[in-house]
Amino acid sequence: MLPDLKLAPLRYLLSIIDTGGFHAAAKQLHRSQPAISMAVRDLEERLGQRLFEKGNGKAVLTPFGRWCEPRFRELVAHHDRVCRDALAIASQQRGRVDIAAVPSVASRLMPTLLAGFLEAYPGIDISLQDGHSERVNEMVLKGEVEIGITSLWLPDDALTFEVLLHDDIGVVCRDDHPLAQKDALHWHALKPYTLIRNGTSRLLEGSPAEELLKNSTLYISNMISLTAMLEAGIGVTTLPRLAFQEEHDRLRFIPLSTPHLQRNMGLLRRAGQTLSPSGEAMQTYLLNQLRDAS
Amino acid sequence: MLPDLKLAPLRYLLSIIDTGGFHAAAKQLHRSQPAISMAVRDLEERLGQRLFEKGNGKAVLTPFGRWCEPRFRELVAHHDRVCRDALAIASQQRGRVDIAAVPSVASRLMPTLLAGFLEAYPGIDISLQDGHSERVNEMVLKGEVEIGITSLWLPDDALTFEVLLHDDIGVVCRDDHPLAQKDALHWHALKPYTLIRNGTSRLLEGSPAEELLKNSTLYISNMISLTAMLEAGIGVTTLPRLAFQEEHDRLRFIPLSTPHLQRNMGLLRRAGQTLSPSGEAMQTYLLNQLRDAS
DNA sequence: TCCAGTGGTAAGTTTTGCTGATCATATTAT
DNA sequence: ATAATATGATCAGCAAAACTTACCACTGGA
Incomplete structure (x- = not known):
């Protein structure tokens, strides 16, 4: 017609x-x-x-x-x-990427990374929101965000994970604590002290140091509260380095040498879901930046 | 690019x-x-x-x-x-035509014609405005309307004229006038009476009856006034049949047989300017309707 | 009358877009 | 398992569309 x-x-x-x-x-x-x-x-x-x-x-x-x-x-x-x-x-000159990241990454890693990205791709809008591991998984799975940055949670065939960096686990204590002056620690050294568990403590599971968790009676999920506990000298905790906020001058981070534990931080995407051009730009940018750094 | x-x-x-x-x-x-x-x-x-x-x-x-x-x-x-x-x-299913017509045509001829056109082309908008001969010419020339309907004025190479119908000239007088009962008139019969000239009187020029104009001392341009004069029995006038409003029951129209004068009513267009599709539709419609009638 | 414009026409070539057959692969039914 | 039936991809061949070159016809101004 x-x-x-x-x-x-x-x-x-x-x-x-x-x-x-x-x-x-x-x-x-x-x-x-x-x-x-x-x-x-x-x-x-x-x-x-x-x-x-x-x-x-x-x-x-x-x-x-x-x-x-x-x-x-x-x-x-x-x-x-x-x-x-x-x-x-x-051509990745315009667009939008939605990212979700675990709080430690969002606050410690993303600021400088995104600053660089913004400069390299001035036309691309970015939305970054943080959430705990499960929430990041969920957001990626539901398509609320294209890219999640988190430690590997459960392997899931609906998700693909690509390692970006390894985050060392260490002990955090107040600067007047007996352990505070050490450069590295064997897990045995923690036995005498009160261990405060937190959301990242599950990273010890499956390692020799798992035994420590059994003797811990204190669990604090909130980071601010945890920090306050440590500053009050109530005990020590284990944290990945990225999750430790170095600004606190009364707290010290001592790497755990035995066992040498790490959490694998990486880029989470929906399996079988190709990225938008801007998402693609973000992914390659992050991979380049972080692969070079490690 | x-x-x-x-x-x-x-x-x-x-x-x-x-x-x-x-x-x-x-x-x-x-x-x-x-x-x-x-x-x-x-x-x-x-x-x-x-x-x-x-x-x-x-x-x-x-x-x-x-x-x-x-x-x-x-x-x-x-x-x-x-x-x-x-x-x-x-395909002439939609559109718009602007028409200008001389008052006699606009009021006596167009109503039924346009009614038929509207039925045949329901999607086409029409604008009809009337004006005296010179004004119609001007509107066509300036492109204010696509089509003018008027008697041929001055031949002009910027305009094209196509005859639609011939409008007989006759004498108009009151029903008690000595001439009122005649079926046709020789111009000589008018000599004894007062002739009121009007805008159409120029149609007598170049004919034997031109002589009548010289003896006329009264010129009325407005149709209403002219009618009033005739009804008052002041004199007679000449008019094309279309311009004579038959509703006036005290006035009579008697055709002039010698000389047999006509004004050529026709369709005026800008030369070298093709019509819009709707204008084309209007033109052919008018030609068909009026050519068949004559 | 020629000359520099206009746009139109015709034949030939390149490009484009399509079909029909065939392939690789994944899902579904037997 | 295996055959049957989907999916879309690929390739060769062909026909239609679109373009180019060369030429024609007409107009208006030197």
Whole structure:
């Protein structure tokens, strides 16, 4: 029913109007003049009405042509707009990435990383939200975010995980604690002291140091509370290095040498779900930055 | 710089989304399946990003594809809208004609003509304005209206004139006037009576009856006033039949048989200016209606 | 009358887009 | 398991579309 008006002939038409002639339009469009003539004639046949008439040798728009002109202009402009936007997104010049990260990463790692990314990709909008491991998993799984940054939780075939960095586990205690001056610790050294468990303590599970957990009677999930406990000298805890906030000048972080425990921080994505162009940009940027660093 | 997104591939893409598969889309579009595949691949190459990915054998939109879908939908819809409107106008199903007519035509002829036109072309808007001969000429010349209906004024190469009907000149007098009972008149019969000239009196110029004008001392341009004068029995006048309002039961119209004078009413257009499709419709309608009648 | 414009026309070539057959792969049924 | 039936991808061949070159017809101004 509806004939397809191809864009090229519409452009020809507009160019003829703008330049005032078939020859001039042909030059402007890098086409031969007959190509223009034929395209216009074809367009006229599709519409069933003449668009140009010859007034004293020159081509002049018919009333119908004058009616068409602004609509064709709009249509071509619309096309160009869509096309330009699509290319901008495809070429990672514009877009949006939604990221979820575990609090330690969000606060310790992301600020500088995102600053660099923002500079490299000024057109891409970023949304970063933090949440504990399970919440990050969930957000990635539900498609609320494209990329999650977390330690590997449960292997799940609906998710893919790519390691970014290894985060050493260590002991945190107050600076006047007997352990505070050591450079490295064997887990045995912790036995005499009160161990405060926290959300990351499960990282000890499956290692020799797991025994320590059995003797711990205190569990604090909130980081602020945990810090306060440690500052009060109530006991010691274990934390990944990234989760330890170095700004606290009364607290010390001592790496655990035996066993040498790490949590694998990495990039979590939905399996089988390709990234948006901007997500792709973010992923490669993060991989480059963090792979280089380790 | 900007690649041209042709409409057909966009339609293919949308059809794939709607039908949920390449094969189904191919059937819907009456194309072979490879045609769809190739068009999509070409589109992907132009944009520099994949639009579909294979998830479990089926094709699923990528995030980029999901971004594109609504814009492509809009663009295609825009095209179809413009296309449909243009075709409607070209096929004279919609549009607008501006007409100017001399008062006699506007009030005596146009009402029934336009009623018929409105029925035949329900989608076309009409604007009719009346004015004296010179004003009609001017409106056509300036492009304020496409079509004028008037008696031929001065031949002008910027205007084309096509005769529609011949309007007989006659004498108008009160029903108790000595001439009132005649069926036809020789101009000599008018000599004894007071002749009131009016705007149409120039039609007598160049004919034997021109002599009558020289003896007339009264000129009334306004039709209402003229009618009042005649009703008062002040004298007689000459008028084209169309300009004589038959509703006045005290006035009579007697055709002038010698000389047999007519004014040629016709269709006035700008020379070298083709009509809009709706103007074309109006012109042919008027020609058919009035040519048949005469 | 010629000359420099205009746009239109015709033959030939390149490009594009399509079909039909075939392939690789995954899901479903037997 | 294995066959049957989906999915989409690939390739060769062909036909239609679009373009180019060369030429024609017409107009308006030197």
